[in-house]
Amino acid sequence: MGTEYKNVRLTADAYETLKRRKRDDESFSDVVERLVEERPISDLAGALSGNDVETIREAREASYEAYADRRSEGLTDRSQ
Known part of the structure; x- marks a missing residue:
């Protein structure tokens, strides 16, 4: 029996x-x-310590905000 395939929709x-x-x-x-x-x-x-977790959360939020800013400017390529 061969490999079975399924279709998956992605954004x-x-x-x-x-x-x-x-x-x-x-x-x-x-x-x-x-x-x-x-x-x-x-x-x-x-x-991780509580301080480590908070530092990571803050960095993640800053990254999300920077990405949102680049996206709103049409600059979603990570190399920019």
Whole structure:
């Protein structure tokens, strides 16, 4: 019996994210399987101090805001 295939709809942003994570020697199926097999973040519970967590949250929020600003200006390419 051959490999069975299923169609999956992605937003353009989700597709671009998946494409960036794809390695040259991988199919999209390969990259999805690799990403879902990675350790869940919950495995890291307790590894960071409260100060570390707050620093990460602040950096993440700043990153989201900077991306939103670039997107509103039409500059969504990460190299810009």
